[in-house]
Amino acid sequence: MEKRKRLLLLHRVLRGRRKIMQRILTLDPQLDILLHSSFQELMSHYQLPESFAITLFNELQDETHRATLEQDMQTFCTLTCLDEAYPVALRHIPDPPLVLYAAGNIGLLRSQPAISVVGTRQPTKSAADKVAYFVDPLAAAGWTIVSGMAKGIDSMAHHAAIRSNGNTIAVLGGGLRQLYPRSNRELFNNLSDTQLVLSEYFPDQHPQQYHFPERNRIISALGFCTLVVEAKKHSGTMHTVMHALEQGRDVFAIPGDPLEDRTAGCHQMISEGAGIIFEPAQLLEEWERNKSKWIHFI
Structure with missing residues (x-):
């Protein structure tokens, strides 16, 4: 063998x-x-x-x-740390995945620019409009949208990429045969047929609670920056932000209602140094300033 x-x-x-x-x-x-x-x-x-x-x-x-x-x-397609096709963006992070299982177009792993879009599973009523405002033009401009296929912001980000005829990558917290949440079966089928779904867990491995904070480091690593749409102060989204900062990725947060706890995490990030963002053009400009250092990730 x-x-x-x-x-x-x-x-x-x-x-x-x-x-x-x-x-x-x-x-x-x-x-x-x-x-x-x-x-x-x-x-x-x-x-x-x-x-x-x-x-x-x-x-x-x-x-x-x-x-x-x-x-x-x-x-499924298998990628290991021994393979030349293993994503360079993952090689240089702390605790890189040693094995990845993939369904779909693995060529998207080389697509740049890519941005990680994350947020709460219980979004506000205005969240869909926020996602559409920021993600639709980025996806239409050829950006790859990376998220976790969870309920809420993650699913909205994937759908935004699809409706804009763009590209999107989902990173799961369980095996490719153990879909979670089950309500996203149609989305999973769409992504695995036309986009890309990744997991560092073998296909029959059931999702565990600790898997989701683990997979967040892959989500943040695949984007040149992370966009937080909505987040509570204590949430899985904050774990993703922690990983992004540890990996040297920039973090941008969308401000929201100061009375809404589902945007309180965004305000905390901004107060601690995250970029405050009001329009997608800011992200386009950020990529232009930083793309030279990302060329070797393509």
Whole structure:
């Protein structure tokens, strides 16, 4: 079994636990030891607790994992950190995903400019108009809109890109066969047919609560900046902003009603240094000023 496939198998049996995967790759860069060792050898070489080494050994020998992996590789596109096609924008962030499963047009990963558009799952009545005002002209101008296909702002951003005949990428918090939210089935089908859907979780992996803060780092990394439409002070959107800043991406926030808690997060970001934004032309100008440093991401 080639190294790339061994990595995919390891990702599956470890359910995507990146810290232990990174340790194994550091200690065994070619993953040569992985499939040809006893549990004692796995424990010794990879510095694992005995119970964990036994479980890992048994899982690696389970033919079911290999069979489903083969099926998934035929059904979906797989990208690993070993591949030349792996997005450069993800290579240089803290804690990059080691494996990605994709449905749709992976060429969109090279499309620039790309912008991450995020916000609350419980938007205000004016949110749709805000999204249309900012996202429609950007998508029509050829920008790729990156979001998380959640209810609320995320879904609005994807729909805005589609109706403007633009491009959009959705990054999920579960496997591609475990759609969440289920109410977005039609949107998922549309995106996987004509756009791009990504997940760092293997296709049958159920979404967990901690997956969504994890996937937010991928959403922020794929855009040259992040646009926050609406957000509460304590929300998943704020996690995305934290990741964006950690990755050296600029953050822009749309101001809103000072009496509305669903825009209070935007006001907090602005008070802490995020860009305040009133019109899409500001983003177009921002790209023109910064696109030279993004050329190597194309």
